[in-house]
Amino acid sequence: MDVDDFLKEKELETGDYIKIEKDSKLIEGRVMPSSKGNKLVLKLNNGYNIGIELEEIKLKEKISSSEEKQKKEIEIEENEDLPLISVLSTGGTIASSVDYRTGAVTSQFDADDILANIPELSKYANFRGKVVCNILSENMEPKYWKEIANSVYKEIKKGVDGVIIAHGTDTMAYTASALSFMLETPVPIALVGSQRSADRPSSDNVLNAISAAKYASSNIAETAIVMHAESSDNYCYAHRGTKARKMHTSRRDAFRSINKNPIAKIDDEVQLLDEDVNKRDEKSLKLKDGLNTNCGLLKFTPGLDEEILDKYCETFDGIVLEGTGLGHVSRSWISKIKEANKEGIPIVMTSQCLYGRVCDRVYDTGRDLLEAGVIEGEDMLPETALIKLMWVMNRTEDLEKIKELMQENLAGEITNRTKKQTYLI
Amino acid sequence: MDVDDFLKEKELETGDYIKIEKDSKLIEGRVMPSSKGNKLVLKLNNGYNIGIELEEIKLKEKISSSEEKQKKEIEIEENEDLPLISVLSTGGTIASSVDYRTGAVTSQFDADDILANIPELSKYANFRGKVVCNILSENMEPKYWKEIANSVYKEIKKGVDGVIIAHGTDTMAYTASALSFMLETPVPIALVGSQRSADRPSSDNVLNAISAAKYASSNIAETAIVMHAESSDNYCYAHRGTKARKMHTSRRDAFRSINKNPIAKIDDEVQLLDEDVNKRDEKSLKLKDGLNTNCGLLKFTPGLDEEILDKYCETFDGIVLEGTGLGHVSRSWISKIKEANKEGIPIVMTSQCLYGRVCDRVYDTGRDLLEAGVIEGEDMLPETALIKLMWVMNRTEDLEKIKELMQENLAGEITNRTKKQTYLI
Structure with a gap:
């Protein structure tokens, strides 16, 4: 006998509230739609669901779902x-x-x-x-x-x-x-x-x-x-x-x-x-619910042609990059980033590592990126940086002010020092 | 006295191999360029570097870097x-x-x-x-x-x-x-x-x-x-x-x-x-080093206009999506994905969660995505899926064959069952 036959035989429907006996214990709950095979799934009163083998069930009482709903509303x-x-x-x-x-x-x-x-x-x-x-x-x-x-x-x-x-x-x-x-x-x-x-x-x-x-x-x-x-x-x-x-x-x-x-x-x-x-x-x-939603996130991958940045600049008012490591993209991108900056398009650098902090002061590429006007996203998640950029760009169009706000902690998104034990736990 | 004065006084240069005494112990190694302030950095023979306070150093012997190189070449x-x-x-x-x-x-x-x-x-x-x-x-x-x-x-x-x-x-x-x-x-x-x-x-x-x-x-x-x-x-x-x-x-x-x-x-x-x-x-x-490098990775973010997919389809021969959760994008993207498929452009779905497996059979959106022709990226990393797509598309242009190869484990990139203890360790 499968659960459909069982429900038919006992004249039960999904949603019915029932009391059953199993191993001499009384269990009550509601018949759930995921019941199948030889298992009946009941939602208990504490909200948890259990699956019970059909052959272990002795049906004791049935309360129709409408009666039961009334009962709950009183509760x-x-x-x-x-x-x-x-x-x-x-x-x-x-x-x-x-x-x-x-x-x-x-x-x-x-x-x-x-x-x-x-x-x-x-x-x-x-x-x-x-x-x-x-x-x-x-x-x-x-x-x-x-x-x-x-x-x-x-x-x-x-x-x-x-x-x-x-x-x-x-x-x-x-x-x-x-x-x-x-x-x-x-x-x-x-x-x-x-x-x-x-x-x-x-x-x-x-x-x-x-x-x-x-x-x-x-x-x-x-x-x-x-x-x-x-x-x-x-x-x-x-x-x-x-x-x-x-x-x-x-x-x-x-x-x-x-x-x-x-x-x-x-x-x-x-x-x-x-x-x-x-x-x-x-x-x-x-x-403060204003957003400039016209911001985009671009994840850098090796060899990705810098022309893609032109397409993003045509489409978006502000761009968050998911760079590699400490916050890098290929050297061939630097002049494009400089151009974007001249056009007033902020480019925020985050890391696809997700954990850790962007720091463009260590390697050559990073220093050149900073010189090209990239805004370091500190230890912000790329997704958070994107939403923050939308929020900041609704407040100001001034590139310097955008840069300042992006690097300021506004809602717990930037921490000054990362605690060691926050990695992968 | 800072390290520059120290080096000048002792007639030492970066790269020189020296023997010193510190706390009555003999230490030998090579003077490293990162020495600064009041610390000298030495690279020891085992390859590790140590920093030593200048005032603790008694210089015992100096071997010029050329002599030392000769010595090493013999070693x-x-x-x-x-x-x-x-x-x-x-x-x-x-x-x-x-x-x-x-x-x-x-x-x-x-x-x-x-x-x-x-x-x-x-x-x-x-x-x-x-x-x-x-x-x-x-x-x-x-x-x-x-x-x-x-x-x-x-x-x-x-x-x-x-x-x-x-x-x-x-x-x-x-x-x-x-x-x-x-x-x-x-x-x-x-x-x-x-x-x-x-x-x-x-x-x-x-x-x-x-x-x-x-x-x-x-x-x-x-x-x-x-x-x-x-x-x-x-x-x-x-x-x-x-x-x-x-x-x-x-x-x-x-x-x-x-x-x-x-x-x-x-x-x-x-x-x-x-x-x-x-x-x-x-x-x-x-x-087997052939690649179709003209593949791109696109990370979905909430509200991202589906027009971006047109731009990617104009630019790339194949696309990997980084969807949300089990492998989703906004419902508004589905018709664009169907169009891309009709044009012969494979769209592979991965998850921005990184951990876990894409499974588009659970929710409505996923089922509709599958129907639109999305290729499930299983438990592949988005970055791996991108490179695999480049590799696969160099082998065949047939969409069905591409789909088949993308879902077959070729180099350990797909596992059938993920072990529990692989999450965040």
Whole structure:
């Protein structure tokens, strides 16, 4: 008997809330759409999923999904002693379930659904939900960064104690970086997502969402990505928005802080790992959401013809290079960079190594690049440098001023000295 | 008294070989050009440099650099019991000293100089040196890859037991990748470099060069990068040429194997860490150095206008995309990719995460990308995929055949299953 026959025989449907007996223990939860073969997947009340062999199941009770929904709505009552957190939904895996058309995962839930799926969240805060957009994060664009920043601004203005943004993981680090420049915040802002969709037994969405709620209730007023710190379901890190990067296509601990320790470790409590953070209410709320989105990132590879730089200069107002090593490109590029500079196009140098700092004062090529007007990107991630350049170029068109701002630490994106233990951990 | 006064007073010059007494111990070595302030830097006979406070120095004996060179030439005598290794010099830090014009580092040594600087190498093998080119590695180009491959081919043909290629670190991984596709080899091929120039007290060139000699004498017939495994001077790793990446701008342990364990750990001996390697004389020597160098790498960033793909299609015959997450770009790109495919331009998808595997079967966007003709780059590094595409497109112009070859493991660039412990170590 496979799971379809089983469901038919017991008159069950996906979404039904059931109580079963297994090995003399009572288990209750909701039938998930990923049930297949000889396994039934149940979402437990704590939000975690389990798979159970059909032959081990004794069905005890069935509550229809509508009855159950009513029950849940009663459960999630406000507790006046808890902080108030806004959950802004933008789409992505944490808010996705299976798409029946293709069998793949697509976005369809809103913030309320997340709460209904993770009732344990109600222990930590009162929530209010809002859908800002509903897209997979590879379709994220600067115009949505603005919408998100404006929604966050409004929520904080209304007096919430913290904000959680549910976001797809693909481009989460870009959005976190953009929000870091766009918002000065008196409260914590957490971006959170899931590397596995919510209906899979191995989903990471519960721990991530609960950790995000703890961070958003904390005393740390920084924009951060809150995601699994390890591949096991133990604890999360809060990574600074301008220093975070998705470093693995599929692992739950895909996100890493580059050239900087994470802001905090989140298990039972939020433990600060970086002293250099703004505390709650230290800064007043400010929105600076203007961007010159017409900036481009160009990764140098050996032998890449310098003509490509002409094409980028025709297309973009400002360019970030991902050079090699300490920040190099082929010597043949230097005159093109000089030309770009004369035309008022800033060229920012970052490194494709990702870890470490750009330093063009060591080798000949670097010195000549500096003389040609290249702006050293310090220890900024290429992606962060790109977004910062968009932000800076909306503020000034003066090349000298752009250079100055690009090399100044505005939102934790530049650190003066990199701690040794930040490499590949 | 600063070091200039000291040298003047003692009638010493950079390059002189001296014997001194410090704390009642005799030290001998060569005066290095980086001596400054109140410190004299000496290169010891084992190749390591030390800095000594001027006031602690009692000069005992001075041998002029010409006398000393004679002495060294006598020292480096051939030992018939040792293997014969060819050292091919291409330039870069391991072969560089200070450029007096700018105060920065530039290339000027050849293979003989490396041997003269690291006499300890003569314990492990007999060497013969050849200069293939003399460039900083940011100026490396596919045409030099060919020259290096041809030189390696000739040396192996002549019967050497192993080859060492001294190479700047910036683009070493690209060259290693290119040579992996260009050469089938019955002997070990080691690329080696230095993150600190040879005249600095903290240089890593000695351990790297000795480890490369051990690797080149070993039983492993693979093209590999041999560099520090840790920031301390303890041991080296041999990283597979198609799986290695420079992950830090300045650390001595900048190189990492991505999605794969290193081939070997090299301390006193060469310890195999990966069973999946070719052994000495298993393969016969083959040179396949043809490349279609007109391929380009494009890194996707949020909101990047799909028009850029038109520009790439006008410029290049084949394109590697660095997508987000599992291998995504914005939905708005899909029709452009379909068009490119119709024009016979292959589009290979890799991930900017670097770690993990591209899998476009999970989400809607990915499925549509596959339908549009995108070639999944599996767990290949974007840089490796670019070089492989150049190599494959020189062999066939048939899109189906290109797709097939891109997804077949040709030189260790694709692994079927990634071991868990290969993430960020």
